[in-house]
Amino acid sequence: MNELEQELRELLETKSRESRIEPRAPRKVLRRARRRQAGVALATAVTVAAVVIGSIAGLSAILGPSPSQQVAGGTDARTATIAGVTVMYPAEWTMVDLWPLSNSIVVSSGPTTNTGLTLPSGGQVPSGIPVFQLSNHDLGLTSACTGTAPAGDQALLYVAMNGGPYLVNPDGSPKWSSHLTPGDGPCGQGLYAYRETTTANLAAPYLVFAGLGPDVSEADRQAVFEAFDSLSFAWIQLEPPAETTPGYVLDAVRLGGLDCTLEGRPAADGGLEIALVYGRQPEAGRIDLGGVGRPGDPDVQYSVSAWSGLTAYGGSGDLGSVVFGVVSERVARVEARIPGAGTFVGTIVPIPSSLGSAYRAFHIEVFERAGGSLVALDADGNVIAEEPLAPAEPTSAPAPLVAPEDEAKSWLRNALAAALTYYTDGGTFVGFDPKQAVTIEPSLAYNTSRMPVEGEITIRDVTDTTILLVTQDANGSNWCLADDTGKNGGTTYGGADAQTVAECSGDISTWG
């Protein structure tokens, strides 16, 4: 054993002793584990082995990681995705979905963001298309990127798509690095960063601003950096939502493995609007419950999501459902009781006082479709209200917004990103087969067929340095994407059922 190996062993041994994992399992983990076990056992009893595997995968998605976690120091953390941007932050902070403001910003012609959105030309939106802002104080439902840096002990993280002249230099290079860098910009003095989506070939630019007041606490300062550190940007086709009012993110919710947010905003007809919004397709994937939480309203007001078949959004099949709504101050606990499936306990979350409602929001992730009842109990366990919970009708799947060919191209880009990840690990594409591919990018289906398959990625012509990916869109058109990591290689494109890399040798214009 050489000196480095010895040193490494000692280091690993020493560092492993620093591990501070809680030896006891949190109740939430045990509940999830039990449900999963029960789900698997049920599936085993009623299906053949192949179907069991599929069922586990489905349950895996449904019982996916809870958006709520604990962060160092015991603070509750929340992970939310808004318009494709994911961030983890302290749950007690105020998160505002600013994406509705895009409705009044995007135009029909001008510089594109590569995500289907177009900005006014001439740098008229220096603060970009706001995506969200995160702050240690409630700064209201308007953008805090006003040119004035946060004051006092305020801490702010602001993320926007693009950012006009503040994003790039005259030569087109990013003005800021990918790390937070001190400077002056559209949000005032603070820390700025330039970020991009991580999908290969197409880059959608983002502006990130961190503002720290002169009296900000060290803990809040760290929270801002950690939130920045956790940011990830997904390349997705976006459209502005129908509404124009930003909303408070009340909690993050998982629906069939999809990242959703529960949002609250003033309702046009008074009271509150509570919405369940799918973070990766905020326009199509939203269900609103409007005009609730007014004085004198019932103790429980709710809606049930029932999205299914969201293959276009990364999920598939029956995704379960989420019961969500508001409860009055009298309610201490809310449950969905479903015969034969058990009791699902809801999460009740506060609504910012600035919305002026005494109600609180709740959500219950239900993994069954059977009908039952929604029960609200007081602090002593007495039933305050019981509402029939109609079987969810899985008919409200949002229609895809993207054109079939754009959707297919997106699949190919994501598949190529997976292939390049594999290549980065091993220095070769050889071995990148459907089995490997699905472990890296599980949202896609793969094959090695000689014929293209609609909705699946066909992997062909794999060598150490080249790979060819082919798919067929919903209209029956074929598309290919090839990559050559060799010295004179690069990414090439085509609109054909290419069998070899050479047959898919066009440039990006081939894709129109």
Place this chain on the structure above:
Amino acid sequence: MVSTEVAGQEKTEGRLAELYVRHAPAAGRFAYLLTADHQQAQDLVQEAFVRIVGRFGHLRVPDAFDAYLRRTIVNLHTSRLRRLRVERAYLERERGRVAPAVGAMPDVGAREELWRALRRLPARQRAAVVLRYYEDLSEQATADVLRCSTAAVKSLVARAMATLRDEIGSEER
């Protein structure tokens, strides 16, 4: 009926809690070496535990719970890194700037340098190193966890060690 159901659930959870207590600490140390982050390590262990427990009755070799747990942790970690593409450099600098100075031991500098270099390794290289030099797994067992060939394990470890040597300037040793 409801009380029977609740009792059954509590019994199941009690059994799962025991299972967790038995396996989580070791898994936590392993996850921490992969992530260098206590909270991420805990999240990884919990998520891996939930996933593995769901399949536990169907594992061909239930005694191999630890091995399945390790494999799932590696996969989840790799997947997480892939998604987040975390850029830690700035945060590290910031922490270094604002954190109070730590009383230094004579060899802390070199060791921390190696630790930082280890953290910069690609996820699979790092996993291979931890499995080989911390878990003391054979190349075959490491390959099983990483679901690759033993040749690939050799390659991953060799490249990792070369990188570590370069980064800490071990040629001077």
